[in-house]
Amino acid sequence: xxxxxxxxxxxxxxxxxxxxxxxxxxxxxxxSLFWYVQHPNKGLQLLLKYTSAATLVKGINGFEAExxxxxxxxxxxxxxxxxxxxxxxxxxxxDKGGSYIPTFGRxxxxxxxx
Amino acid sequence: xxGVAQSPRYKIIEKRQSVAFWCNPISGHATLYWYQQIxxxxxxxxxxxxxxxxxxxxxLPKDRFSAERLKGVDSTLKIQPAKLEDSAVYLCASTxxxxxxxxxxxxxxxxxx
Numbered sequence: 001x002x003x004x005x006x007x008x009x010x011x012x013x014x015x016x017x018x019x020x021x022x023x024x025x026x027x028x029x030x031x032s033l034f035w036y037v038q039h040p041n042k043g044l045q046l047l048l049k050y051t052s053a054a055t056l057v058k059g060i061n062g063f064e065a066e067x068x069x070x071x072x073x074x075x076x077x078x079x080x081x082x083x084x085x086x087x088x089x090x091x092x093x094x095d096k097g098g099s100y101i102p103t104f105g106r107x108x109x110x111x112x113x114x
Numbered sequence: 115x116x117g118v119a120q121s122p123r124y125k126i127i128e129k130r131q132s133v134a135f136w137c138n139p140i141s142g143h144a145t146l147y148w149y150q151q152i153x154x155x156x157x158x159x160x161x162x163x164x165x166x167x168x169x170x171x172x173x174l175p176k177d178r179f180s181a182e183r184l185k186g187v188d189s190t191l192k193i194q195p196a197k198l199e200d201s202a203v204y205l206c207a208s209t210x211x212x213x214x215x216x217x218x219x220x221x222x223x224x225x226x227x
Contacts, residue, residue, distance in 0.1 A: 032213050044157075044205070044218040051213070090156050100212035101170045102147075104156035 002027045004093040006105035014113045019063075019078040021108045023091035026072065032100070033074040034092040035065060038107075044090070050074060061085070086112045116140065118219035120206050126225045132194040135222045139187070139208030145169075147216065148181055148191050149205040157205055163189065164212065196226045 007022040025031055035047040048059025055067040065076045074091060091105040119138040127133050139146050144165050149157035160179065162169040165186040174181065178197070183189040193200055203223050207216040 034215075036216075043220050044207075044216075046215045049215060094213055096213075099169055101159065101162055102216070104149075104158070106156045107154075 002031065002093050002095050002098045002103050004091050004103055004105040006089075006091050006108050008108050009106065010109045010111065012111040012113065013081045015083055016080050019076070019081045019085065019110065021076040021089050021091075021110065023065075023074045023076065023105060024072055025074060025091075025093045027093060027095045027097070029095040029097045031093050031095045033065075033067060034094075034102075035059065035063070035074075035076050036090045036092060038088040038090065040087070047076070047089075081110075081112050083112050083114065086110055118206055118208055118217050120204075120219035120222055122222055123220060124223050124225075126227065127196055129198055129226050130195040132192065133196055133224060134193075135191045135204050135206075135224075137189045137191070137206030137219060139189075139206070140217055143208035143210050143217070144186070145209045145212050145214075146183060146189050147205075147207040147209075148189070149207065151203045151205055151221070153202070160191070162212075169212070193224075196224075198226050200224060201226045 003026045005024045033050045036044045038044045048057045050057045050067045058064045063078050088107045094100045094102045146163040148160045151157045160174045161171040161181045163183045181191045203221040205221045206219045
């Protein structure tokens with residue numbers, strides 16, 4: 001069965017410093033992996049997705065993630081945090097063994113200090 | 115292109131009462147999902163439809179929750195009777211095909227007193 005673990009419930013950074021949000025997955029097949037963002041009182045929005053093409057995936061707002069099969073990881077990064085990046089971030093996995101039914105991580109709350 | 119529509123946006127009910135939520139997905143999206151998001155947690159999939167058929171409902175508490183998508187377009191989720199622990203945001207999402215980007219509606223915030 002597929003699963004996803006977001007290793008940090010909260011990440012705190014200063015504006016202008018790098019962001020790293022960690023995600024590990026478990027899948028018996030070639031997984032598809034997604035990162036979604038949820039701003040306060042707003043709907044969930046896709047940041048980026050990996051579906052077995054290039055392992056380094058670029059998303060919106062300067063975010064990117066690298067699929068590392070050997071480490072079963074799909075960490076989300078951004079070189080320089082902006083105040084507007086403060087939000088909840090969710091890593092999602094799906095695979096054909098699970099009929100592509102998506103499984104969400106518990107979420108990581110990103111706090112950005114001025 | 116219109117997004118995923120949900121109504122109502124907010125609902126407050128007493129425990130043991132019934133409630134229904136409605137979702138209209140993006141036109142042409144065959145796959146529809148209902149999630150329950152409890153405060154501080156990630157969305158939990160309740161049910162996934164492909165057109166009007168159920169792909170997965172393994173996490174749907176079937177003794178009190180039901181969902182339908184009769185014409186393969188809009189969908190309703192019902193809770194009867196509600197419990198205190200059902201207080202959550204209920205999210206609807208749709209995709210053109212499974213394993214694709216999900217488009218989420220604004221959610222319905224349910225409070226059970």
